Amino acid sequence: MGTIKLTNIRTYSYHGCLEEEAKIGSDYRVDLLIKTNLKPSAHTDELTDTVDYVDLNRIVIEEMAIRAKLLEHVAQRIINRILSELIMVTKVKIEVTKLNPPIGGDVEGVTICMKKKKNSFFRLIKEK
Template identity: 70%
Template sequence: MGIIKVENIRVFAYHGCLKEETTIGSDYRVDLEVKANLKASAQTDNLKDTVDYVLLNRIVKEEMLQPSKLLETVAKRILKRILKEDQLVTKATVSVSKLNPPIGGDVEMVTIKMTERRKK
């Protein structure tokens, strides 16, 4: 087994419960970690034998563009797509952070973190 991380994916999106959040938008950070068997790719040196992090990045960006009230909803969509589109992934963890959230204080970011495992 091995782990592939795609960290600090920066996206501008329109998530939130406040009307201003879905109108004005804000900056987000997404961190992704997937677990997969990397033994074959380590031997073959072939992209088809591993998890393509270009695909992971594309999934994150596409799902972040779809507005939602809650970050949990976005994270769940990201995880479901990763497990659906890449059969090598056995476990995925995603953190979605809203930078400078409008919560009435000096807060750098709020983050939700979710994990999904492939069902056997």
């Protein structure tokens, strides 16, 4: 097994429960960690034998562009897409941070962290 990390993916998105957040938006940071088998690509030096981080970044950007009230909802959508679209991924951990949140204080950011492992039965079916 191995790990691929994408750190500090920056987006400007419109998430939040407040009406103002839907109108003016905010800066966000996403950190993503996935688990996959890196042995084949380490041996072959072929992109087709690994998880392309361009695809990971694309999924994050696309899902961050779809408005949600809660960061948890956005994070779960990202996790679900990665696990369903990228067959070689076995586990996803994501942190979504709203920078300078409107919570009435001097707070740099609010972060939610979620993770999910692909069901091993599901992995066996996909690998066949």
